[in-house]
Amino acid sequence: MKRDVFQAIADPTRRAIIALIAIQAMTPNAIAENFHTTRQAVSKHLRILTECELVRQEQKGREIFYSLEIEKMKEIDEWLEQYRKIWETRFKQLDEVLKVMKKQKREG
């Protein structure tokens, strides 16, 4: 199943998980201690985040540590930034059109 990366970060628990593991890699148990929810629920969130390639897993001894894929988060910000730029350009163009309209109105 193809995951929508914004579905992943639309969930408040998943956003909290992202904030936690952004600071340091953590095991699912350590992550679960921060939430009033079951270990199973946290595992499910981690699975979704993994499928979205927002987190990566690393085996250390018997434990699995989850950490954040910073690059993937950057990708999101980059295209949001492009979207903002589109509007900036669009509005600059609108400014120019309005300027001409004002002039025409004064002269008409």
Next chain:
Amino acid sequence: MNMEFIIDKETKTVSITAEFDAERDLVWDAYTKPELLDQWWAPKPWASRTKVMEFREGGRRFYAMVSPEGDVHRWAVQKYKSITPKTNFKFFNAFADENENLDLPGSDWDLNFIEQDGATKVHISIYNESLERLEKMVEMGFREGTEMQLNNLKELLAELSPAKETRQ
């Protein structure tokens, strides 16, 4: 032109506020008349071409963003749901093919126009069922390499524009 741009991932809403140094009647016309809309809607070097526009409740605008080379047409349809003249209008926006077959899901747009001391504030809120769709909207007017062209344009406009002493 001051712009505030907020993407709320939780509510899947993009919120844009901008103020223009013109009275509300003019800004309203620029948003609702095809010949004016086509002059600014597409970020250059793309062009906006409106094929059909019936600005009334239940009406629609069927238009394309056309690539600089003129070979790529990205069609979209905006269906007007409600119109309060000079104050507000709402439409449902969806991408489409050249025969107006919609590519769902789409987004819901809500545009508000407020006049203050001869200037006009426009507030736009865009609700996307799927935020992944935003990605398509980015692609629609913007491709790799165009950023440089946009910057060139910005400089050109700055050179051409007279001193903006009346603006903030």
